[in-house]
Amino acid sequence: MRKSHSSKNGQVYYIEFMITLVVMIIALVIFIRTFVNVNESAGYDDLSIQADSISTQLMSEGLPANWTKSNVEKIGITNSQSRIQESKLLNFANMSYQTTRQKLNTNYNYYVFLENSTGSRILIAGKQGVGLMGNQSKTVVKVTRFPIYKSDIVRMIVYVWE
Amino acid sequence: MSGSKGIFFSIDAMFAILLLLAAAFAIPSFLATEKPVADLHHQAQDFIASLSELKVYETNNTYVKLLISQGKITNQNNTILQQIGEFWAAGQMQYAANLTKAFSNNLLPSNQGFGLYINSQKIYEKTLSDLSTIASAPKLFSGIMANRSSTGFIGRAIIKSAKKNTNVIVKGDVVSSSVRKPSAANNGNMVNVTYFANLPTNATIVDAYWFIESSWTDNHFKAWVNNEFIPGSPASGSKLLTDLKTYFHSGRNIATALFWFGSGGYEGGDDGASHIVVNYTTNQLNTLDLNTTKKYLYDVISECSVMYKKPIFVVGNLSSFNISLHVIAPKVTLGYIVDGVFKNISTKNVVSNKVGWTDAEIKAVMNANGVQYSQLSNKYMWFTFELDTYHNRELVGAQRRIYSDSYVDVKTDFNLAFEYSYVDITAIIKPYTYSVLDTGQFYRNVEWRYWAPNASVPLLIDSQIAWKYVTSTNPNQKVRVNQYTLYSHPPQPLIPELARFGYGGNYTKINATNRYTLNFTSGYSVNPFNSLVSYTFLIKGAVPYGTTFDTKQQAIADAMKRLNLSLGLYFKEAIIGNETYSVGGVPYMWGPAIVEARIWQ
Numbered sequence A: 001m002r003k004s005h006s007s008k009n010g011q012v013y014y015i016e017f018m019i020t021l022v023v024m025i026i027a028l029v030i031f032i033r034t035f036v037n038v039n040e041s042a043g044y045d046d047l048s049i050q051a052d053s054i055s056t057q058l059m060s061e062g063l064p065a066n067w068t069k070s071n072v073e074k075i076g077i078t079n080s081q082s083r084i085q086e087s088k089l090l091n092f093a094n095m096s097y098q099t100t101r102q103k104l105n106t107n108y109n110y111y112v113f114l115e116n117s118t119g120s121r122i123l124i125a126g127k128q129g130v131g132l133m134g135n136q137s138k139t140v141v142k143v144t145r146f147p148i149y150k151s152d153i154v155r156m157i158v159y160v161w162e
Numbered sequence B: 001m002s003g004s005k006g007i008f009f010s011i012d013a014m015f016a017i018l019l020l021l022a023a024a025f026a027i028p029s030f031l032a033t034e035k036p037v038a039d040l041h042h043q044a045q046d047f048i049a050s051l052s053e054l055k056v057y058e059t060n061n062t063y064v065k066l067l068i069s070q071g072k073i074t075n076q077n078n079t080i081l082q083q084i085g086e087f088w089a090a091g092q093m094q095y096a097a098n099l100t101k102a103f104s105n106n107l108l109p110s111n112q113g114f115g116l117y118i119n120s121q122k123i124y125e126k127t128l129s130d131l132s133t134i135a136s137a138p139k140l141f142s143g144i145m146a147n148r149s150s151t152g153f154i155g156r157a158i159i160k161s162a163k164k165n166t167n168v169i170v171k172g173d174v175v176s177s178s179v180r181k182p183s184a185a186n187n188g189n190m191v192n193v194t195y196f197a198n199l200p201t202n203a204t205i206v207d208a209y210w211f212i213e214s215s216w217t218d219n220h221f222k223a224w225v226n227n228e229f230i231p232g233s234p235a236s237g238s239k240l241l242t243d244l245k246t247y248f249h250s251g252r253n254i255a256t257a258l259f260w261f262g263s264g265g266y267e268g269g270d271d272g273a274s275h276i277v278v279n280y281t282t283n284q285l286n287t288l289d290l291n292t293t294k295k296y297l298y299d300v301i302s303e304c305s306v307m308y309k310k311p312i313f314v315v316g317n318l319s320s321f322n323i324s325l326h327v328i329a330p331k332v333t334l335g336y337i338v339d340g341v342f343k344n345i346s347t348k349n350v351v352s353n354k355v356g357w358t359d360a361e362i363k364a365v366m367n368a369n370g371v372q373y374s375q376l377s378n379k380y381m382w383f384t385f386e387l388d389t390y391h392n393r394e395l396v397g398a399q400r401r402i403y404s405d406s407y408v409d410v411k412t413d414f415n416l417a418f419e420y421s422y423v424d425i426t427a428i429i430k431p432y433t434y435s436v437l438d439t440g441q442f443y444r445n446v447e448w449r450y451w452a453p454n455a456s457v458p459l460l461i462d463s464q465i466a467w468k469y470v471t472s473t474n475p476n477q478k479v480r481v482n483q484y485t486l487y488s489h490p491p492q493p494l495i496p497e498l499a500r501f502g503y504g505g506n507y508t509k510i511n512a513t514n515r516y517t518l519n520f521t522s523g524y525s526v527n528p529f530n531s532l533v534s535y536t537f538l539i540k541g542a543v544p545y546g547t548t549f550d551t552k553q554q555a556i557a558d559a560m561k562r563l564n565l566s567l568g569l570y571f572k573e574a575i576i577g578n579e580t581y582s583v584g585g586v587p588y589m590w591g592p593a594i595v596e597a598r599i600w601q
Helices: A002-040 A044-058 A086-094 A097-103 B002-026 B036-053 B062-069 B080-089 B093-104 B359-368 B552-571
Strands: A109-115 A140-145 A155-161 B113-118 B121-126 B134-149 B154-171 B174-178 B190-199 B204-213 B220-225 B238-241 B251-260 B267-271 B275-282 B294-296 B299-302 B306-313 B318-328 B331-338 B341-349 B354-357 B380-387 B400-402 B407-412 B422-429 B431-437 B443-452 B456-469 B477-481 B484-489 B500-504 B512-520 B524-540 B575-581 B587-600
Touching: A044 A109, A044 A140, A044 A155, A044 B036, A044 B251, A140 B036, B036 B080, B036 B134, B036 B587, B062 B093, B080 B093, B080 B113, B080 B121, B080 B587, B093 B113, B093 B121, B154 B190, B154 B524, B174 B190, B174 B299, B190 B267, B190 B275, B204 B220, B204 B267, B204 B524, B299 B306, B306 B400, B306 B407, B306 B500, B318 B331, B318 B359, B318 B380, B331 B354, B331 B359, B341 B354, B341 B359, B380 B400, B380 B500, B422 B443, B431 B524, B443 B456, B456 B512, B484 B500, B512 B524
Parallel strands: none
Antiparallel strands: A109 A155, A140 A155, B113 B121, B113 B587, B134 B587, B154 B275, B154 B422, B154 B575, B174 B267, B174 B306, B190 B251, B190 B299, B204 B238, B204 B275, B220 B251, B251 B267, B294 B407, B299 B400, B306 B380, B318 B354, B318 B400, B318 B407, B331 B341, B331 B380, B422 B524, B431 B443, B443 B512, B443 B524, B456 B500, B456 B524, B477 B484, B477 B512
């Protein structure tokens, strides 16, 4: 009786293992195909320039210097001395995605988030990040910057894609 | 019981499937590739800027809290960078290193190296063995030494910011591609050339202009800066676009020119005389990148074969060339030009959009042609890149492109280590005299004059020349600096495209007027107004505390006088800060010193 019970459980584990294995192989194939294509896209240069431009603009104080959602011409979230200003960050997070793209002077898609030195995500207005998430683009450019947020130096990570 | 277990395991399996599917679709979307040089440069600048801004009292860093509790940090109003500097000035190197490590190690990815240096002295280094890219950000800083005091009034002065005359100069390379059918008609090709102008992130732009000169005088062209169309740009042949201040911004700028068929000229593109000049102010006093070994190409897009000529000024003694191209083309032919003489190196097929030449391949051909690397020190030579078999008249076909991450890596023994408080300046030199008119504004004799201030270190004279050569003639060419003749044809070969000429600082006389002259005979002439000559040098930007005076005003006057003597004329628009300290309990000041963050991977 005991032997029979063990044998039945063993069959369930085996089927489960096979399903998982198949799925992992499929996932791995998709992963590798996507990764290999990253550097081959013709849009890489343009994306790099855009990512650089967006991150530099975010690290600025914006225009006007004390901008609000109603008068913003260019979005920047710092005091121009690398220190993120909470009001600008919240305004940025609460603007529509299309408006932020316009004020960042880009036609590309982006996603920005902050994380502390241990890699934990810092919520912005209760959100994981600002911008468009979950894209399927094959070419994504990442830029990392180091602003001050509240009491420490943090990572600001900007992803840009077509 | 066993049946229930089976149900749970199946649900587990389904969860596993969902998670893996999510990973398969979500993770690749964020597989990112980085532009190493620009990104690392920003990171180094950010790191210095943030350490200069974050105060000791406000940080939650546990190592800082520990040092405060141990009494090692006494002034919580210091910035983190000032505190590192204070430890350095007091000889407490271990605390300086640990404090730097506390703010850098977790922040930077494990695949990046990092170093912090004060006056070139290593404070902390996280090393990696395989280095491919390095970026650095220097900054002038100073602070108050704990537990030290002085007597009397002493003064010091330091340049806080300066109007650096045309500090960013982007010089066009020679780019050409057919815009005409083998018959006389327009082939419809548009030759797109994109240039890059990198400014410090805290730059305030004062003025900007862009001179465009096309390959053929009848070419039409238009221009954009940072994707904004320049309304005055539709033109033919050449045009000076002025008042472009509002089109540029701090950081990386892109400028695109589009060339197409005019009235019969074969090729569209840049004749190598085009240039962008951005005049700006910044408190980042060291902005020179002479140590950058990789000379990047500009982005070129065309639907015909492309000829790209890249001028290379070899600073110091050459040790190696390595070339890496990222292109769209079936094959590329590499050649070089030394003293006006072209030689082919080899043709290679492009594989996965990449093609390159090693130093051994290049050196072997040069040596076989009688050119030794030692002949190339402190002068211009050219590499030529022919995408596909080049024809100056052809029908449009597949797109050919050179990406801007293509480069020539030039390794020399030159290493510019900024000495204590030296500031780099790049100044435009206007033509002083011109004579013997050829045609239009082209003259056979042109002279530029420049003054080398006292206490300065001359580095480089670089000239981009708007030239005109009457083919099939054999004019004399002579280039002189003061009493030295740097080039003379004959006996040296004729240089048909004298688009660049440069020389090192050793020909420049300090505290004197220097003369740079070009002289030609019939068949060759230059346009001094469309040529661009720049002088790059180092100048001391600070004076330390001097003699003790009875009053604060005397101490300031003394410091300002000493600094003005050092700065000379180039810094008349500089903002100069001064500080004085009086007797009794006034802390001893350390610095100013140069702190530099370097990041590599």
